[in-house]
Amino acid sequence: MKMKELLLFLSCVLCVSAYGLHGDVHINGCSDFDAEDMYGLDGEEVAYADFNNHTEVYILPPFAEPMIYPGAYKQAVTELKVCRHNLKALSAVMKDYPSNDHAPSAVMIYTRDEVEFGEENTLICHVTGFYPAPVNISWTKNEQKVTGSSINTPYLNTDGSFRQTSRLDFTPQVGDIYRCAVEHLSLTDPLTKIYEVDSSARPDPGVGPSVFCGVGLTLGLVGVAVGTFFLIKGNECS
Structure with missing residues (x-):
């Protein structure tokens, strides 16, 4: 196996509530050309290490309560060094190990x-x-x-x-x-x-209501005129 195709990933559940309502996960991994260190909560990404800009990035929306992992980036750098060391050792003994790659399902x-x-x-x-x-x-x-x-x-x-x-x-x-x-x-x-993008997409929401409102108003005025006409005719006959 080529070294660039050898990838180590470690993941662990940091904590799960007593009632199984929430799950916290930490994933870190490396290859000879890439690396990842990410924290997640309930299946959503919360923070990751940006090794290019040397910082921890938090991606929670602005309306969410802030969440901070103290020392997360420093820990990620340390774990990356360990991962690369293990990768180098494993690549020496797994050169002929069959690939376990899976294409996207x-x-x-x-x-x-x-x-x-x-x-x-x-x-x-x-x-x-x-x-x-x-x-x-x-x-x-x-x-x-x-x-x-x-x-x-x-x-x-x-x-x-x-x-x-x-x-x-x-x-x-x-x-x-x-x-x-x-x-x-x-x-x-x-x-x-x-x-x-096809014609099934909704048009400008202001166009439809305006057209229907205009048609409805016109029909209403016609109805009033017709009713008035028959009312007058009825009075003349009586």
Whole structure:
């Protein structure tokens, strides 16, 4: 096995409540070209070590209560050194060990919110069931490469495989075609999913109500005029 294909990952449940309501997880791993150290809570990513910028990154939304892991980045650096040491030792004795790579079992693309023309939204490309981590996800719009997307760190599934999600902000316009392409060392060709903005998306919400209101008002006025006409005719006959 090539060294670049050898990846060590360790994960442990730090704490689980007595009633099984919450689960805290810590995942760290390395290869000769990548590394990860991540904390999660109830299946959601909470913080990860950014080895490029030498800091711990917290990704909780602004409305959530702050959560801090004191000394987390320093610990991640120490564990990375240990991981790389173990990786070097294992690579010497596992050169002919058969690969255990698994291609992604599912790739899904969907929008964060209901689509409305001209309204900002987010496209989500979710990949799951692969091993080892990570995957590389790229985006195109109408066959042109798109930059500015984001991707979370790999998250461990209960079966030992991983999942990752990439997000791309976009403004829906009829006819636009978006693609997310997923690359993994187990794949010879990228897995691609397509999202096409079609006429089934909702138009500007202000147009429909205005049209129906105008039609309703017109029909109402016609009804009043017809009723008045017959009322006058009825009085003349009597």
